[in-house]
Amino acid sequence: MRSFLLPFVLLSLGLAASSDPILSRWIVHERRSHIPSGWSLARRHDASAVVPLRFALAQSNVENIEEYLYDVSHPSSPNYGKHWSAAKVASTFAPSRDSVDAVRNWLIESGIESHRITLSASGGWLELETTVREAEDLLHTSYNVYGHETGVKHVACESYHLPEHLVPHVDFVTPTVHFDAKLSKRFDGGQPLKSVGQPSSGNGPKMVAQALDMTTLGQLATCDKYITPLCLRALYNFWYTPESKENTYGVVEYTPQSYLQSDLNMFAKQFGPDLVGVTPKTYDIDGGMYAGSSKNITFDNNGESDLDLQYAMNLVTAAQPVTLYQVGDLVEGASFNNFLDAIDGSYCKFMSGDDPSQDGIYPDPMTGGYKGPEACGTVKPTNVISTSYGYDEADLTPFYAARQCDEYAKLGMMGITIVYSSGDNGVAGNSGVCLNPDGTQSANGKIFNPAFPSTCPYVTSVGATQVVSGKTVVDPESACEKVIRSGGGFSNYFALPEYQKEAVTSYLKNYPPSYPSNIWNSTGRSRAYPDLSANGANYVVAVDGNFSLVYGTSAAAPVVGAMLAMVNDARLAKGKKTLGFINPLIYSADFAGGFHDITNGTNAGCGTPGFNTSRGWDPVTGLGTPNFPVLLELWKNMD
Numbered sequence: 001m002r003s004f005l006l007p008f009v010l011l012s013l014g015l016a017a018s019s020d021p022i023l024s025r026w027i028v029h030e031r032r033s034h035i036p037s038g039w040s041l042a043r044r045h046d047a048s049a050v051v052p053l054r055f056a057l058a059q060s061n062v063e064n065i066e067e068y069l070y071d072v073s074h075p076s077s078p079n080y081g082k083h084w085s086a087a088k089v090a091s092t093f094a095p096s097r098d099s100v101d102a103v104r105n106w107l108i109e110s111g112i113e114s115h116r117i118t119l120s121a122s123g124g125w126l127e128l129e130t131t132v133r134e135a136e137d138l139l140h141t142s143y144n145v146y147g148h149e150t151g152v153k154h155v156a157c158e159s160y161h162l163p164e165h166l167v168p169h170v171d172f173v174t175p176t177v178h179f180d181a182k183l184s185k186r187f188d189g190g191q192p193l194k195s196v197g198q199p200s201s202g203n204g205p206k207m208v209a210q211a212l213d214m215t216t217l218g219q220l221a222t223c224d225k226y227i228t229p230l231c232l233r234a235l236y237n238f239w240y241t242p243e244s245k246e247n248t249y250g251v252v253e254y255t256p257q258s259y260l261q262s263d264l265n266m267f268a269k270q271f272g273p274d275l276v277g278v279t280p281k282t283y284d285i286d287g288g289m290y291a292g293s294s295k296n297i298t299f300d301n302n303g304e305s306d307l308d309l310q311y312a313m314n315l316v317t318a319a320q321p322v323t324l325y326q327v328g329d330l331v332e333g334a335s336f337n338n339f340l341d342a343i344d345g346s347y348c349k350f351m352s353g354d355d356p357s358q359d360g361i362y363p364d365p366m367t368g369g370y371k372g373p374e375a376c377g378t379v380k381p382t383n384v385i386s387t388s389y390g391y392d393e394a395d396l397t398p399f400y401a402a403r404q405c406d407e408y409a410k411l412g413m414m415g416i417t418i419v420y421s422s423g424d425n426g427v428a429g430n431s432g433v434c435l436n437p438d439g440t441q442s443a444n445g446k447i448f449n450p451a452f453p454s455t456c457p458y459v460t461s462v463g464a465t466q467v468v469s470g471k472t473v474v475d476p477e478s479a480c481e482k483v484i485r486s487g488g489g490f491s492n493y494f495a496l497p498e499y500q501k502e503a504v505t506s507y508l509k510n511y512p513p514s515y516p517s518n519i520w521n522s523t524g525r526s527r528a529y530p531d532l533s534a535n536g537a538n539y540v541v542a543v544d545g546n547f548s549l550v551y552g553t554s555a556a557a558p559v560v561g562a563m564l565a566m567v568n569d570a571r572l573a574k575g576k577k578t579l580g581f582i583n584p585l586i587y588s589a590d591f592a593g594g595f596h597d598i599t600n601g602t603n604a605g606c607g608t609p610g611f612n613t614s615r616g617w618d619p620v621t622g623l624g625t626p627n628f629p630v631l632l633e634l635w636k637n638m639d
């Protein structure tokens with residue numbers, strides 16, 4: 001997992017050897033390819049200035065994480081379904097004593113007095129204060145001061161080195177190449193800075209019509225214009241009454257997005273009267289604001305949560321409570337890591353080191369922010385967790401993305417299914433931005449811009465389809481090309497997982513994309529997404545007191561989540577285990593009949609028509625849309 005951070009190996013820094021007690025080779029541990037936009041180099045840092053140096057110790061056994069995950073989720077494994085306890089996960093991945101000792105001994109041999117070195121309470125970090133000169137000697141680097149256009153200053157370096165024998169023990173060192181200066185969201189003339197604590201930026205559902213006349217709706221004959229729960233049930237043959245009392249299904253919402261109970265009631269009255277007055281089972285995480293407590297009633301603030309909850313709750317019926325994880329306060333917001341910290345104390349403790357440029361920091365230091373403690377292992381994860389928010393891979397460093405991705409693997413090992421929407425801009429990133437050759441993103445970039453966490457091989461990524469205009473629910477759907485385009489493509493960060501190899505290789509061989517290899521990752525060796533899809537166009541949603549038409553993979557994710565939740569119900573009712581990580585199964589030959597293949601449409605973006613759909617898996621709609629009764633039968637019969 002760390003390998004992509006080590007692109008350059010310096011064979012020797014000969015001169016350093018005499019002053020250096022460790023005769024180990026020096027290796028570039030991390031290097032930055034560009035300075036993030038808005039920043040510029042101000043000057044070299046003062047040699048005598050003090051920096052708080054922190055070494056993030058590597059997790060044990062993380063190199064085996066994929067093997068562990070497949071062992072409990074691959075259909076041919078004898079351990080299929082034998083999920084791990086949270087305690088076993090925590091002890092397996094906790095940093096080892098060896099790592100602590102290796103780093104501490106090297107620091108002491110390098111001339112740091114042992115009393116200056118402390119191990120963090122979590123056991124995950126070694127910390128010490130050094131002068132810039134000492135840090136530069138330790139890490140073979142030079143520190144600069146950078147300035148942001150808003151006036152904020154930040155200390156960082158271009159790259160840094162570690163002796164070779166420490167490489168397996170250290171994930172990363174701060175402060176170094178990371179631009180983790182705390183930027184308030186009030187900069188840029190009041191415009192929130194993209195991706196500061198806001199995985200949702202530019203990725204919310206889109207609204208078109210407002211104030212629909214309900215007298216014409218609710219009929220199967222109009223599913224090409226208005227999607228209602230009935231249309232979805234008919235499309236996917238999704239008729240199911242839950243039996244189990246112990247099942248759980250959760251959706252995650254990031255403040256300021258929040259639902260209005262009046263909207264849930266309005267929707268329920270129309271489409272599922274037994275849900276009138278029913279509230280989701282809400283967990284407040286890091287000051288999460290819910291139920292319209294923001295008093296700021298706009299589609300941007302309520303559209304996503306209203307959509308997710310109305311469809312999730314209706315599709316699993318009133319017999320299955322839906323859990324809402326409401327994450328982040330109104331001031332700072334929150335990121336996926338804040339949520340992961342809340343549901344997994346081991347992630348929070350051992351991996352602590354949330355990046356303040358990406359993750360909310362709690363208690364919130366900002367005026368009016370949530371002053372309570374950070375949620376850390378305090379919230380129980382549901383069996384299926386659907387999230388309709390996402391980043392572009394390029395918003396994050398490969399290390400940050402890989403670390404979070406590993407956490408999804410751990411949740412899969414514990415029997416939890418993680419579902420993410422694949423993005424609404426086809427081969428482009430959030431808000432339609434694409435990559436430039438230097439790795440930056442812009443509206444006029446030409447290079448395809450993959451979505452994270454969809455490119456993490458340990459989540460299930462959901463794209464979007466539509467009922468073709470003039471067609472009905474019994475006709476094949478197409479890739480969604482109305483208002484939004486199904487996010488899909490090939491990762492630049494993550495390798496092609498084993499479970500997907502055959503599907504992706506066959507697509508690239510039979511339908512080789514006609515694009516030059518410098519605008520997409522054409523290596524055939526990278527994780528491709530989405531994994532499957534569901535309808536994402538023309539959803540009738542009650543938002544802020546009106547029925548509106550809403551579009552997005554945001555809609556498709558909770559629908560797929562609801563179907564998986566009902567499969568879990570059937571399994572739990574038979575005394576079986578939850579699904580956990582489903583990808584190795586859904587790509588297997590046994591599950592070939594479980595999906596309606598989508599073969600029409602593309603996912604335009606970056607000035608191109610995007611990729612083509614095809615027979616079998618494609619980077620637009622994945623394996624296709626679920627055929628619920630077939631999937632249910634297949635999964636009911638698995639051990």
Ligand SMILES: *[C@@H]1O[C@H](CO)[C@@H](O)[C@H](O)[C@H]1NC(C)=O
Pocket residue numbers: 256296298300301
């Ligand atoms: C209301 O929400 C919008 C969108 O999130 C935000 O731009 C605006 O500043 C908010 N207004 C107030 C008064 O909080």
Ligand SMILES: *[C@@H]1O[C@H](CO)[C@@H](O)[C@H](O)[C@H]1NC(C)=O
Pocket residue numbers: 491492493494495496521522523525526527
């Ligand atoms: C393509 O993906 C592979 C595997 O993830 C990666 O090693 C490679 O760097 C990627 N290529 C580009 C141009 O990003």
Ligand SMILES: *[C@@H]1O[C@H](CO)[C@@H](O)[C@H](O)[C@H]1NC(C)=O
Pocket residue numbers: 511512513514515610611612
């Ligand atoms: C998609 O299919 C069309 C028609 O077969 C073809 O002309 C086009 O080149 C294909 N697109 C890609 C990206 O390969």
Ligand SMILES: *[C@@H]1O[C@H](CO)[C@@H](O)[C@H](O)[C@H]1NC(C)=O
Pocket residue numbers: 210211544545546
């Ligand atoms: C409902 O939509 C109508 C027409 O667009 C608008 O005038 C009204 O303000 C909306 N109601 C709410 C509560 O937003």
Ligand SMILES: *[C@@H]1O[C@H](CO)[C@@H](O)[C@H](O)[C@H]1NC(C)=O
Pocket residue numbers: 468476477478481600601
């Ligand atoms: C394919 O999709 C296009 C655009 O959505 C639509 O016009 C066309 O009718 C579809 N073809 C089929 C066979 O569904």
